[in-house]
Amino acid sequence: MRVALLRAVGVATAAYGIAVTARPRLLAAPSGLTDEQGRTGEHTLISLRPVGVRDAASGLALALAPEGPALRTAALLRIAADLSDAVLLGATLPRPARAKAVAVSVGWGALSLAALGTRPAPAARKGRRFPR
Structure with a gap:
């Protein structure tokens, strides 16, 4: 497990989540959820x-x-959220935004999955004894 990478993904995701909560247009615009004038409905x-x-x-x-x-x-949990975003947004967003949304969601999920599945070299594992 690459802890530092998982932590970095966590910090980036949290910052983005806080920004979207405060200004949902940050997610609406690149997702194609705007009208011809670039406005997003209140709902x-x-x-x-x-x-x-x-x-x-x-x-x-x-x-x-x-x-x-x-x-x-x-x-x-983070990987499940990213992959569910890819599936649901890929199936429901307006066509021009689908590929980008899927690519971003799959990319973040893959980054977390790679960090989760990567193990340090045996010498770097602290406190573990290996059979000789």
């Missing part, structure tokens, strides 16, 4: 705020969870 803005809160909470969990099972669980 859409209201609906996007919980996504920001979810990302802030899961990002903070990833950034702050103790190393071990708690961090692994936080990473799996």
Whole structure:
């Protein structure tokens, strides 16, 4: 597990989530959820705020969870959120925004998955004894 990378993903996700909660247009515009004048409907803005809160909470969990099972669980939660975003947004967003949204969601999920699955070299593992 690459803890520093998971922590960095957590901090970035939490910051983005806080920003989207405060300004949901940050997610609405690149997702194609605007009209011809670039405006986003009030109902859409209201609906996007919980996504920001979810990302802030899961990002903070990833950034702050103790190393071990708690961090692994936080990473799996973040990966599940990213992959569900890819599936749901890919199926429902307006066509011009779909590919970008899927690519971003899959990219973040893959980054977390790679960090979760990477193990340090045996010599770097502290406190573990290996059979000789």
